[in-house]
Amino acid sequence: MSLLSATGLRKSFGPTEALRGADLTIEAGEIVAVMGPSGSGKSTLLHCLAGIVPPDQGRVAYRERDLATMSDADRSSLRRTEFGFVFQFGQLVPELSCLENVALPLRLGGMKRKPAEGLARQALDQFGLGDLAGKRPGEVSGGQGQRVAVAKALVTTPKVVFADEPTGALDSLNGEHVMRLLVTAAKDLDTAVVLVTHDMRVAAYSDREVVVRDGRTPAQVVAP
Template identity: 60%
Template sequence: MKNTGTPGPLLSANDLVKTHGATPALRGASLSLGPGEILAVTGASGSGKSTLLHCMAGIVRPDEGSVTYDGRRLDRLPEKRLSELRRTGFGVVFQFGQLVPELTALDNVALPLLLAGTSRPRAHEQARDWLERFGAHDLAALRPGQMSGGQAQRTALARALITGPKVVFADEPTGALDSLAAEQVMTALARTAREAGTAVLLVTHDARTAAYADREVSLLDGVVVAEDPALEVAP
């Protein structure tokens, strides 16, 4: 199936080891993500899910092991290039807090384009379009503090997808939401990612959220342990 498609994985992590102080978070985790694939990483709290996502998104560098994106070693890129990549090739959604609290939804969504040097009116035009795709066009003038959790997450999704990234990293995107809001957010994410052919690395402890993915892996104590055997392709 998708994960062994001909061009090879879009993003892969090989034997990642990462220690936070004295606590080991990853102890040799390997994972690959195919183009356009939605992959759920599940596991108990403290199993290293977020750290794996941070390493693969180039937010932290692993102590050992490698992260390869599109044939390039992410763990060796300088910080400036990484941050450029996160801005253009990747989109990031966290549980909460990724929106700039002082900016309106419209400016928040337009921010990646402004950072890339797009003029404000053109950035706004596209931002409006993306807010609309997530059913959030009526939020344009609101600031994050005035939104509900679900509204804020839909705004964050619009911001993550506006640059047309190849991969969206979502770390517990529904963690702070009630089930209806979670369903709306996840439906919007899965649908838009499939339409745009964007791959999604979805970290969650919630099976309902993980069920939006094409495939699921589990982390146990910093190692990827279980993949659904039925999804492994026989050679």
């Protein structure tokens, strides 16, 4: 049984077809790089897989349950507990400290502040960020901020992490650091990662590459 699957996804935004029958299967614990040129539909595919954007046609299933049959509340709960997210920009709340940002998914899931912040502090320590706990996102570097975002994505021990150009705003050294942390932590947790990127150096961390062209997924490459 696949952990997450998409079949025949079609999605349009106005007259523009972003997806034209895309298919993708994700197994538990694997890291899949979704690649393709700008405008190919790779980010739209990720958003459909995560239940953020509903496809116009086709089916997305998580553990064989169709996301379209879930209520909005159930999909929101799924994104809080089973899914984690790392984006290029904007995933940290600027008014909150780094500790509070990492604890936020736990708090939204109903955990009380003290135990949530205790787990968040453990996550920050795991990524070598314990000294940033009291700082706000605007007070840390871009590389540190992305590492905080990875800690936030993994603090709930999700089954899938969706990462959309997670190193796109970083220099190569910080990008490599973030990817090593993300991949190592995901493997330790047996968490699958769906990674949208155009960077071959980032894709090299994956187990498999899926190339999206013109809204379709015709080619898959197993990484060496």
